[in-house]
Amino acid sequence: MIAVSLPSSTPEPTQVPVLSRYWDQPESWTLRNYLQQNGYQGLKAALRMTPDEVIGLVKDSGLRGRGGAGFPVGTKWSFIPQGDKPGGTGTPHYLVVNADESEPGTCKDMPLMLATPHTLIEGVVIAAYAIRASHAFIYVRGEVAGVVRRLRTAVREAYDAGLLGRDVFGSGFGVDLVVHAGAGAYICGEETALLDSLEGRRGQPRLRPPFPAVAGLYASPTVVNNVESIASVPAILRNGADWFREFGTEKSPGFTMYSLSGHVTRPGQYEAPLGVTLRELLERAGGVREGHELKFWTPGGSSTPMFTPDHLDIPLDYEGVGGAGSMLGTKALQIFDDTVCVVRTVLRWTEFYAHESCGKCTPCREGTYWMVQMMRRLEAGDATEDDLTTLLEITDSVVGKSFCALGDASGAPITSSLQYFRDEYLAHFPHDGHPGGCPFDPSKATVFAGGAR
Structure with a gap:
């Protein structure tokens, strides 16, 4: 074990950036650099509190999940049975960080883990202490090999410094952290499919209830949080709930x-x-x-x-x-x-959802396939206005009827594009001498049949 001497914590200004404040510093990913920037002071503060007090502080801050749904983080933690001691020998509790960032257009968690992985690791230890978990996992997309390597290096630094392991800061609390690389399935961003994948099975969503807080990883109480959600926790512990609430809005603070x-x-x-x-x-x-x-x-x-x-x-x-x-x-x-064809863009997104459907439920497995077929006809101009009605009927048979949220997601681009750009769909049909097909000049378009330019 390497002895770690933490500098005294200094008050942080109520201004952004917070999470990305030190991304541009040389070797920002090292433990040495992180300790110079109030690193692990939040953990130090947490260990002076009881687990319930930590949960209460995160609740008071109003921190909401940054993975999509916006569910209050402290409330999610409080669902875990609170009878066992941190790291105790009772029913095991698990913390799982969802780093399977795969939503098209989303690219916030990967740079955070590359630039300041110890921000996430500190948040993991605090969260594990709060929910009384002695084992934690970070589930990362397997394609981002550089992120996996950087995380594992940071985890080794934390173990060597006594910030992970059996006796964190001499508190008697211990937690082990594993960085797990997934195989790249979009569906594993859904928390129960992620848990199945982490257990070594095919990633498919589970029937709920029971919810992960009752029977999650290895049928034990489990919290699944997004990277940014957990990485936001250390600053709250360092500065307090009132400081955090000075950012953002009343119902969406931070x-x-x-x-x-x-x-x-x-x-x-x-x-x-x-x-x-x-x-x-x-x-x-x-x-x-x-x-x-x-x-x-x-x-x-x-x-x-x-x-x-x-x-x-x-x-x-x-x-x-x-x-x-x-x-x-x-x-x-x-x-x-204005160079982009809405219909062509929605087709590409629909093809993505059809490809990433896990096939577990019929509405999503069959519905996304037929959504793609209809979108291809519409984009090629080989359709009529009646086909728009058929497309919406197919979409309606998927949205709200599938096993998980992927089916709902697949319908959002179609319904919203028809709401705002119905005329552009109609412009793809034969009319006034136009033979049908995309009316946009392919030489100027940035989204086309062969891929994105």
């Missing part, structure tokens, strides 16, 4: 990472308080690429209903986006300009 991709001048990760608008984020990102205008965008990845320029001033928090008819999801803001 800061978060917004991933801007597509036709923006400077795509990337933009950390901001919840409630910021796309107009404000675009100003920071240099706006839509020169010479073009915004046509449509997604607030939380391809599985959330799309928005148009009319929604530029919608507050990007859970209530604001939900009230406007979409979902905040993973804050994957995909920006599409």
